[in-house]
Amino acid sequence: MTAAILPIGCSNSPYPEKDANTRTLYNSMMEEPLTLDPGVVYGGGSSILMDIVETPLQYSYIDRPYKLELLLASEMPTRRYENVEYDGNTYRCPVYTVHLKKHVMYQNHPCFMEEYRHLTDEQLRPISSIKDFEKTATRELTADDIIYGIRRLGDQRIDFPVYSVFSDNLLGFDGFSKALAARLDTAREKRQKAAGPLYNKEMDEQFNPVSLDYGEGAEKYPFIRKVGRYTFELVQVGKKIEKNGPAIKDEDIGGYPQILYWMTFSFFAPVPHEAVEFFTQPGMLARGITLDKNPVGTGPYVLDDYDPTSQVVLRRNPNFRVVKYPSLARPDPNDEEAVWNYNLMKDNGLLEDSGKRLPFIDTIVFRIEREAIPRWNKFMQGYYDTSGVQVEQFDQTVSLSSQGEFNLTDSMSSHGIRLLQTTTASLGYEMFNINDPVFGGYGEKAQKIRQAISIAIDTGEAIDIFSNGMALEAQGPIPPGVFGNVSGKAGINPYVFDWNPLAKKPVRKSIEEAKKLLAEAGYPGGFDANGMPLAIDYVTYQVSPQARSGLMLLRKQLQRINVRLDTTQLSYNEFRKKIMNGGYQMAPQGWAADYPDPETFLILFHKAEKLSEEAKKQPRYSNPEYEKLYTKMASMDNCPERMEIIQKMVAILRADAPVVFKSHSMATGLSHDWLHNYFPYPLTKGTDKYLRIDAPTRFAYRKKNNVPNYWPVAILLMGLVAIATPAVIMTRRHLREK
Numbered sequence: 001m002t003a004a005i006l007p008i009g010c011s012n013s014p015y016p017e018k019d020a021n022t023r024t025l026y027n028s029m030m031e032e033p034l035t036l037d038p039g040v041v042y043g044g045g046s047s048i049l050m051d052i053v054e055t056p057l058q059y060s061y062i063d064r065p066y067k068l069e070l071l072l073a074s075e076m077p078t079r080r081y082e083n084v085e086y087d088g089n090t091y092r093c094p095v096y097t098v099h100l101k102k103h104v105m106y107q108n109h110p111c112f113m114e115e116y117r118h119l120t121d122e123q124l125r126p127i128s129s130i131k132d133f134e135k136t137a138t139r140e141l142t143a144d145d146i147i148y149g150i151r152r153l154g155d156q157r158i159d160f161p162v163y164s165v166f167s168d169n170l171l172g173f174d175g176f177s178k179a180l181a182a183r184l185d186t187a188r189e190k191r192q193k194a195a196g197p198l199y200n201k202e203m204d205e206q207f208n209p210v211s212l213d214y215g216e217g218a219e220k221y222p223f224i225r226k227v228g229r230y231t232f233e234l235v236q237v238g239k240k241i242e243k244n245g246p247a248i249k250d251e252d253i254g255g256y257p258q259i260l261y262w263m264t265f266s267f268f269a270p271v272p273h274e275a276v277e278f279f280t281q282p283g284m285l286a287r288g289i290t291l292d293k294n295p296v297g298t299g300p301y302v303l304d305d306y307d308p309t310s311q312v313v314l315r316r317n318p319n320f321r322v323v324k325y326p327s328l329a330r331p332d333p334n335d336e337e338a339v340w341n342y343n344l345m346k347d348n349g350l351l352e353d354s355g356k357r358l359p360f361i362d363t364i365v366f367r368i369e370r371e372a373i374p375r376w377n378k379f380m381q382g383y384y385d386t387s388g389v390q391v392e393q394f395d396q397t398v399s400l401s402s403q404g405e406f407n408l409t410d411s412m413s414s415h416g417i418r419l420l421q422t423t424t425a426s427l428g429y430e431m432f433n434i435n436d437p438v439f440g441g442y443g444e445k446a447q448k449i450r451q452a453i454s455i456a457i458d459t460g461e462a463i464d465i466f467s468n469g470m471a472l473e474a475q476g477p478i479p480p481g482v483f484g485n486v487s488g489k490a491g492i493n494p495y496v497f498d499w500n501p502l503a504k505k506p507v508r509k510s511i512e513e514a515k516k517l518l519a520e521a522g523y524p525g526g527f528d529a530n531g532m533p534l535a536i537d538y539v540t541y542q543v544s545p546q547a548r549s550g551l552m553l554l555r556k557q558l559q560r561i562n563v564r565l566d567t568t569q570l571s572y573n574e575f576r577k578k579i580m581n582g583g584y585q586m587a588p589q590g591w592a593a594d595y596p597d598p599e600t601f602l603i604l605f606h607k608a609e610k611l612s613e614e615a616k617k618q619p620r621y622s623n624p625e626y627e628k629l630y631t632k633m634a635s636m637d638n639c640p641e642r643m644e645i646i647q648k649m650v651a652i653l654r655a656d657a658p659v660v661f662k663s664h665s666m667a668t669g670l671s672h673d674w675l676h677n678y679f680p681y682p683l684t685k686g687t688d689k690y691l692r693i694d695a696p697t698r699f700a701y702r703k704k705n706n707v708p709n710y711w712p713v714a715i716l717l718m719g720l721v722a723i724a725t726p727a728v729i730m731t732r733r734h735l736r737e738k
Helices: 001-010 145-151 163-169 172-195 199-207 275-280 283-287 336-349 372-381 392-397 411-414 445-457 459-466 509-519 547-559 572-580 599-605 624-634 638-655 695-705 711-737
Strands: 024-029 055-058 068-069 078-086 089-099 224-227 232-234 302-306 310-317 361-368 398-402 406-408 418-423 426-433 471-473 499-501 506-508 535-540 563-570 586-594 659-672
Touching: 024 372, 024 572, 068 283, 145 224, 145 232, 145 275, 145 411, 163 172, 163 302, 163 509, 199 283, 275 283, 372 392, 372 695, 392 398, 392 411, 406 418, 411 418, 445 509, 445 638, 445 659, 459 471, 459 547, 459 563, 459 659, 535 572, 547 563, 599 624, 599 638, 624 638
Parallel strands: 024 361, 535 563, 535 586
Antiparallel strands: 055 068, 078 089, 089 232, 224 232, 302 310, 310 361, 398 406, 418 659, 426 586, 426 659, 471 659, 499 506
């Protein structure tokens, strides 16, 4: 009996014993991805999807700052200008040409079998998942697949999250989308007419959606054009050529070079038409076998299992082409940035596998782990390969050196765990209402008030208290790692900081300096000429305990210059309405970039012609000189001239101080020493192909740190024996008496 019970307590592993020593990567996620549809994914789920699908471009894994490189494209897209006919007019437009690699094959999938795209109810009867199909096939990627995928984004049934980006910048995209909507309405009207007055559109289309041919009439809308089997073009919005009007210079057209960054998003992933036809069959929809849970791609992995209650499992794609781990050449000793990056990569072991074929890992498991403490415990037990730094375990994880640097505690280091940090492309700030009669305006008086408040709001203090030091004080709008950011003495905000040559870092100006600025602005001691105190009407929607503590600190910091903070707590919708209507004096805001280009940060201070998502986060700022520079900078490629323009713009913002530049957050990752080539890199996805697992080392760690505890079982047995013994004695006595 003892031998039968003891094995029950021998292992606490959440995984099958057969996988204990395999090249499997174990990740955790707090909840299942809402969708894996490449036209919809935007944030959550992209880490999984981008292991399966690919895009024309990607970010280099071993280059800092961010650098675009080829993925499906065979060469970097090029831009030219040409006259384009659209909707009865002629436009002078920027045109990007994209050439794709040849011999890129899709994963093996039943959708590529013609017989499976026209299934009857009888044929579908035994089918409950993709694995039930006996046959699979593949084919080569062509330009038609990306063209189909981009046109599909115009279907308004697809919840395309950045529709305005495409409609504002691609010539005819919006018109194409409206034409699709009109055709959809016509098809629905026909169905309703045929079905009669009891027709229910939602019930009808739940398992039998209207099929639209995205190629029908598409030649009228030039936003994307096929050039050859492996080549397509993107036509951007240009300038209309007026009859008898002045000649248009190409350099005056501008354009949208940021489209190259969007080519790293899943929106540009190829979508084979066979997949859409396969998954939109009524019988497939009725069984819940859908594209948004079964992506089809050319990437290094394929979806093997999708259990919304437990896990998502990916397996190595046997059709994945030969791709090698990247390498870095030894840098020029005079190039400080290149030397820094080379040493960073080398010191963290990211150059050891250069030239080896990818991927290294055979299986990736994404386990749903909703609670932080179990997730952390499993990481420490070796059942997850990476982790963030948990707030609850911060003190036992990280220590602060005498130089102010973060290091792992000895306890964590003894477990072979590594700490990695990098700055995110983000900005936190306090926003003034520039139209406000007290804090607004562009004169020297208003500038000095805002500069004084910028000094008083000590972000470094807040970072230490609420972020455990895991953020950087912002010197302006552009974070490190993004073109336009300048480090060192040349990069400080001179209105808020001074440079400490001994410590070689910026130090915040004194409170006395802030008080002096207020006095010069007409508020000596924080009071105006009539003796009225300077008070800020501060609106916020943040209600967490940490947010409330943050408000208390903010109030305390402003009291140091005798400025009163009057707070108004609102719901999020009320807050948005206040911001859009200008009913505030100061409010908290934050911005996380979609791509690492300075335009996405500098647009926050650009006077928008229409109220976009960016405009909703703007301080109603409008400086003519800044606007002129922004218009030129936004359409430029990165170059010395663009850098010069950006520095002028940043200098204007620092002087005008329309916001209090606060912080850039840090991405922090922990990994076990058996996981090689791991480095957190915000904005990049699909990087699991670079990771390598030393499975024997992990197996040994798990064995050492998860020794079975037999004593609970022994106590249980003893209890059972104690309970059973009297009964056995009584039974034997009863039998003898008989």
